[in-house]
Amino acid sequence: xxxxxxxxxxLLPFLLVAPQIAVTLVFFMWPAGQALYQSFLIQDxxxxxxxxxxxxxxxxxxxxxxxxxxxxxxxxxxxxxxVMAMGFALVLAAMVDRxxxxxxxxxxxxxxxxxxxxxxxxxxWVFMFDPTLGxxxxxxxxxxxxxxxxxxxxxxxxxxxxxxxxxxxxxxxLFFVAAIQSIPKSLIEAAAIDGAGPMRRxxxxxxxxxxxxxxxxxxxxxxxxxxxxFGIIHAITQGGPAKxxxxxxxxxxxxxxxxxxLGGSAAQSxxxxxxxxxxxxxxFRFIERKVEY
Amino acid sequence: MRISKYILGAVTAAxxxxxxxxxxxxxxxxxMGGANGERVDKIAADFNASQSDYxxxxxxxxxYTETMTAAVAAFRAHEQPDIVQVFEVxxxxxxxxxxAVYPITxxxxxxxxxxxxxxxxxxxxxxxxxxxxxxxxxxxxSSTPVLWYxxxxxxxxxxxxxxxxxxxxxxxxxxxxxxxxxxGYSFGWQSWVMIENYSAWHNLPIGTRENGxxxxxxxxxxxxxxxxxxxxxxxxxxxxxxxxxxxxRGDSLSLFTSGECGMWMNSSAYYGSIKxxxxxxxxxTMLPLDTDVADAPQNSIIGGATLWVLRGQPExxxxxxxxxxxxxxxxxxxxxxxxxxxxxxxxxxAADLSREQGFYExxxxxxxxxxxxxxxxxxxxxxxxxFGNFVQIRDIINEEMEALWAGDKTAREAMDxxxxxxNALLAKxxxxxx
Numbered sequence: 225x226x227x228x229x230x231x232x233x234x235l236l237p238f239l240l241v242a243p244q245i246a247v248t249l250v251f252f253m254w255p256a257g258q259a260l261y262q263s264f265l266i267q268d269x270x271x272x273x274x275x276x277x278x279x280x281x282x283x284x285x286x287x288x289x290x291x292x293x294x295x296x297x298x299x300x301x302x303x304x305x306x307v308m309a310m311g312f313a314l315v316l317a318a319m320v321d322r323x324x325x326x327x328x329x330x331x332x333x334x335x336x337x338x339x340x341x342x343x344x345x346x347x348x349w350v351f352m353f354d355p356t357l358g359x360x361x362x363x364x365x366x367x368x369x370x371x372x373x374x375x376x377x378x379x380x381x382x383x384x385x386x387x388x389x390x391x392x393x394x395x396x397x398l399f400f401v402a403a404i405q406s407i408p409k410s411l412i413e414a415a416a417i418d419g420a421g422p423m424r425r426x427x428x429x430x431x432x433x434x435x436x437x438x439x440x441x442x443x444x445x446x447x448x449x450x451x452x453x454f455g456i457i458h459a460i461t462q463g464g465p466a467k468x469x470x471x472x473x474x475x476x477x478x479x480x481x482x483x484x485x486l487g488g489s490a491a492q493s494x495x496x497x498x499x500x501x502x503x504x505x506x507x508f509r510f511i512e513r514k515v516e517y
Numbered sequence: 518m519r520i521s522k523y524i525l526g527a528v529t530a531a532x533x534x535x536x537x538x539x540x541x542x543x544x545x546x547x548x549m550g551g552a553n554g555e556r557v558d559k560i561a562a563d564f565n566a567s568q569s570d571y572x573x574x575x576x577x578x579x580x581y582t583e584t585m586t587a588a589v590a591a592f593r594a595h596e597q598p599d600i601v602q603v604f605e606v607x608x609x610x611x612x613x614x615x616x617a618v619y620p621i622t623x624x625x626x627x628x629x630x631x632x633x634x635x636x637x638x639x640x641x642x643x644x645x646x647x648x649x650x651x652x653x654x655x656x657x658x659s660s661t662p663v664l665w666y667x668x669x670x671x672x673x674x675x676x677x678x679x680x681x682x683x684x685x686x687x688x689x690x691x692x693x694x695x696x697x698x699x700x701g702y703s704f705g706w707q708s709w710v711m712i713e714n715y716s717a718w719h720n721l722p723i724g725t726r727e728n729g730x731x732x733x734x735x736x737x738x739x740x741x742x743x744x745x746x747x748x749x750x751x752x753x754x755x756x757x758x759x760x761x762x763x764x765x766r767g768d769s770l771s772l773f774t775s776g777e778c779g780m781w782m783n784s785s786a787y788y789g790s791i792k793x794x795x796x797x798x799x800x801x802t803m804l805p806l807d808t809d810v811a812d813a814p815q816n817s818i819i820g821g822a823t824l825w826v827l828r829g830q831p832e833x834x835x836x837x838x839x840x841x842x843x844x845x846x847x848x849x850x851x852x853x854x855x856x857x858x859x860x861x862x863x864x865x866x867a868a869d870l871s872r873e874q875g876f877y878e879x880x881x882x883x884x885x886x887x888x889x890x891x892x893x894x895x896x897x898x899x900x901x902x903x904f905g906n907f908v909q910i911r912d913i914i915n916e917e918m919e920a921l922w923a924g925d926k927t928a929r930e931a932m933d934x935x936x937x938x939x940n941a942l943l944a945k946x947x948x949x950x951x
Contacts, residue, residue, distance in 0.1 A: 268949045269589045270614035275948070284945075374764070466916045481586050483909040484610060485945065 256497060262490035269484040281491035290467065291475070291492075298471040301385060302449035308389040309445055310438065313396030318426055320397075321404045331401065338394035342452065346459025349387040373461065377468025380461045384469050387460060388453045395448075396441050403437035404430055443507045447500065472496055543837045544598035545575045548584040548822065549658070552789075556857055564844045571837030573600075581607070581822060582908065588827070592617055597827045599834050600841070602657060604822045605644060606907040609729060611825050612653060613905065613950040619826040619835070621842065622651040628839040636846070636864050640816055640890035644901030645823055648731060654823035655842050658860040660786035661817045661886045662710045664805060668798040670698060670779040679802040683747070686780065686805045690759040693779040701759040702780035703769040708914040709820055710782050711748065712739050717899035718804055719743060720815040724943075729903035733947040737904075737939045740932035743810040749928035752921050762922040765915050770794075784820060785886035788859030801882040803889050815899045817889040821860060852876075861886045905946025910939045 263281055267274045285291045320330050337345070352360045355372040364371040373379040407430060415425050454473050457463065463470035463478055470478065473496065480489025549557045554577050561573040578584040581604040588601040592614075603611055611618055625632035634642065634652055641656045664686075666679050671689070674696035680686040690701025704710050716723045721743055726735040754760045761778060763769025767790075773781035774794040782804065791799055806814050824845075826838055844850065851867030854860065856876050862868045868887050871877065877884045893899075904910060917935040920926040926934070 266945075266949045268613055269610055270617045271593050272614060272616050273950060275951070466919055479909075482582055483906060484586070484589065485906070485909075485949075487949075488945075 259490045259493045259497070262486055263494045264487075265490075266487045269486070277487070281487045282495075284488065285491055285495070293467070294470055294472055294475050297381075297467075297469070298450065301381065301388075301453075301469075301471050302446050304385045305388045305392065305449040305453070306442060306445035308385065309392040310396050310441055312389070313393045313441075314400050314438075316393070316397050317400030317404055318430070320401060322422070334397050335394045337391055338398075340391060342391065342455030343459045345387055345391045346456040349383060349390075349456075350460050353383055373465075375465055377465055380465055380469050384453070384457050384460050387456050388449060391456065392445060392448055396445065399437055399441055400434065403434040407433050439510065440507070443503055447503060450496070450499070540570060540572045541833050541837050543571055543573045543600065543834055543841065545573055545600040545602075545824075546578045546584055546588055546598045547575055547602040548578060548581045548604070549602070550577060550580075553658075553858060556854065560845070560850065560854070563850075564841055567844065568840065571840060573837075573841055585610075588825075592827060592829070595829065597829060599830050599838050600824050600826055602822045603654070603825050605820055605901070606911060608645065608654075608823075608901075609733070609903045609905045609907060609946070612903065613733065613946075617827055617829075618653065619828050620647070620651055620653045621655050621826065622653075624826055624835060624839055624842075628836050630836075630839040630843055632843075636866060638861070638863060638865060638868070638887070638891060640895055640899075641819055641861065641863050643895045644819055648727075654825040655845065656819075656863040657822055657824045657845070658786070658854075658858065659819040659821040659823075659863065660784040660860050661819050661890055662704075662706070662714050662782055662804060663785045663801045663885045663889065664803065665773060665781040665783070665787070665791060665799060665801050667773070667776065667779045667795075668800050670696070670776065670797070674698075674779070679800060680780075680805055681803065683750075683805045683807045687754065687759060690754075690780065691757075694758055698777070698779055699758055700761040700772065700778040701754075702782070703761050703763045703772045703778045704782035705764065705767050705769045706783060706820070707765065707918050708911045711751075711918070712744060712914060713902060714804065714817050715744060715747065715807075717816065717818045717901075718814050719807055719811040720896055720898050721810070722898045723902060724904060727897040728901065729905075730897065730900060733905060733943075733950055735904065735943060735947075737936040737943070740929070740936045743807065745928045745932050746809070747807055748918070748921060748932070752924075752928060755922065762919075785861065785883075786821070786859045788883065801885045803885060814889075814892060816892040816895055817886075818899060818901045819861070819890065859883070861890060904939075904943060905950065906942040910942055913938045913942075 264276055264278055265274050266277050266281065316334055320327060320334070323330060340348075350358075352358050353371065353373060355361050355374060358371075361371040371379060373383050411429055411433075412425055415429055420428065450471075451473050453471070454477065457469055457471065457474050458477075461469045463474045472492065476489050476492045476496065479485045479492065483489075545561065547554075547557055557575050557577075561575045565572050576598075578587045581602075584601065585603050585607050588597060588603070591597045597617075622632070622634070624630075634650075637652075637656070641659050642652055645653050645656060647653060664679065670693055671679070674689075674692040676689050676692055680689045686702065693701050713723060715721075716739060721741065722728055723739040724735045724737045726732045729735040751760050755762070761769075761772060763772045763778075767783065767787065769778075769781065770783070770787060770790060771794075772778045774791060776795075776797060785801065788801075803814065804817060824842070826835070826842075846864055848862075848864060848866040848870045851862040851864055852870040852874065855862040855867060855871055856874075862871065868884070872884075895901075914935050917926070917931040917938075921928055921931040
């Protein structure tokens with residue numbers, strides 16, 4: 225009884241959500257619909273001749289071994305970035321948690337890289353590892369390793385993974401620090417009184433209690449590696465050498481903006497959109513349930 | 518200094534806006550950065566100063582690919598410029614967009630501008646002509662590959678004349694190695710030099726339907742014995758150090774200018790770079806002839822970019838565009854551009870003027886490119902090429918050739934795969950532009 229109609233029908237709530245709805249429609253639904261429509265077309269660059277082909281663009285994609293290879297590459301890239309970025313961030317967060325003096329200074333410094341734009345991050349790493357100019361390439365050379373990511377695909381992949389990881393550590397760190405600090409001190413103190421050392425306390429108390437955060441970060445990091453690393457890859461390798469670092473989102477750009485194959489490029493975007501939807505569903509289904517120990 | 522220029526510009530613009538008549542503004546999007554960008558600005562400024570009806574406004578839109586993409590996107594949004602500079606591999610894409618481009622011949626006829634196509638170098642304009650001989654776009658910066666060689670190293674190795682055949686080139690490379698060098702020769706832009714130009718030079722087609730000139734229903738044929746044998750022999754000679762691969766575009770320039778490789782095949786437009794970087798005496802000569810394939814060279818094909826006129830602008834713009842194209846073709850303008858940049862002049866008159874001015878005498882070899890281009894009247898095999906999606910296809914060819922140099926594939930395998938992958942893209946283009 226109580227739950228029924230506290231407020232009379234009013235236009236106000238609709239008015240209040242209208243701007244948000246409008247933004248969503250204009251900036252999300254409309255372009256997504258356009259991409260979906262475009263993915264059913266084979267069209268020339270200028271848009272003069274258009275043929276509606278249903279799913280043929282998708283069929284072409286899945287018969288293209290280079291597209292499938294890009295999938296595999298993206299999986300390797302995203303997992304490497306997610307695991308490394310989270311691993312380093314967790315170690316740093318656990319250590320900062322134990323610092324007594326100057327916590328703020330450490331935290332601030334560790335968060336800094338997050339403020340660096342992807343392209344700038346890419347440029348930094350490109351300079352450090354440039355085969356002829358880079359200081360790290362030079363250092364590697366002195367110990368007898370001939371670094372050249374412009375010719376060696378594995379080195380190129382390693383470099384973009386490192387750059388993307390470096391940039392994401394700050395974000396993960398922030399969340400891990402917050403998660404660790406939200407664990408009741410009494411739990412940790414009780415364990416300490418029972419004689420558990422720092423490592424044991426971390427693995428048996430802190431680590432299980434931050435799993436919801438870890439899971440959330442895993443999803444966010446994978447989405448990051450899938451989409452937000454475009455700038456880094458564009459600045460460092462441009463997808464090369466010989467497609468060694470051409471992940472899915474870069475291939476969308478390459479086929480659409482360099483190759484002017486709009487239908488094929490749109491089809492790839494639609495597939496990426498489907499991937500995001502799946503990831504988001506997973507996030508809501510599992511994270512909202514709160515993974516707990 | 519800069520600020521005062523801006524203020525001056527603003528004041529000038531304001532005075533025009535309020536004046537009794539306004540000049541017609543013509544937007545020109547181009548891809549020439551750095552020093553060449555300044556030369557583009559100078560050409561526009563000189564044209565603007567030469568008359569008072571039109572103002573050409575050049576804007577730099579990034580590299581070739583970015584400029585072309587920008588123009589395509591702008592056209593779709595009805596914000597296109599009047600003139601856009603497009604590189605030669607984008608020709609088929611531009612051409613297929615019949616409603617978007619205003620062919621030069623038609624533009625000149627519609628605006629009543631006198632236009633004689635025969636004054637242009639045939640090898641330059643034939644790349645951009647319809648099968649009926651109408652000029653589609655105005656050649657602006659064109660170059661062709663030549664063989665650059667290190668004269669000092671040649672002297673040291675006891676080589677009198679630069680090679681004119683592949684056999685001589687290999688023999689000379691061996692002599693260079695014997696004289697203590699570690700690399701005989703290298704080349705850049707490998708698809709353009711070793712497949713497109715190699716084929717034209719020996720009068721071989723690289724694709725069906727007159728290299729795509731006669732229609733979009735075309736397929737590649739460059740996996741023929743001549744190309745495969747030559748590439749295999751180049752790949753095999755890597756072991757001895759005769760050939761060294763140094764990257765896709767101009768990356769291998771440093772191999773030549775540092776004195777590591779004694780010879781280098783790449784665009785004549787590297788003249789300026791080599792002149793400023795090489796600390797030795799260098800020369801340029803014509804591409805080598807493969808005597809197994811042909812008895813005499815045909816002619817080389819060009820690379821570079823042309824100016825395309827886009828439709829959809831008010832009538833009075835096109836009068837200005839036509840006037841600008843005419844201005845651009847003047848011998849004085851062309852000769853200046855040619856001598857400053859190393860690009861070939863687009864008219865015979867400009868080449869003659871450069872000769873009269875003594876440019877070729879002072880800089881021996883700088884007419885090699887023109888000689889190569891005008892060696893013989895172009896045949897359907899040496900007129901150029903017109904393939905859709907060719908930007909991506911060049912990447913495919915690069916990847917396959919790299920697999921060859923790395924020893925992962927034989928020349929036969931690499932070229933067969935390149936043809937197969939390229940044909941798939943050609944079919945896609947034909948379909949999209951039916």
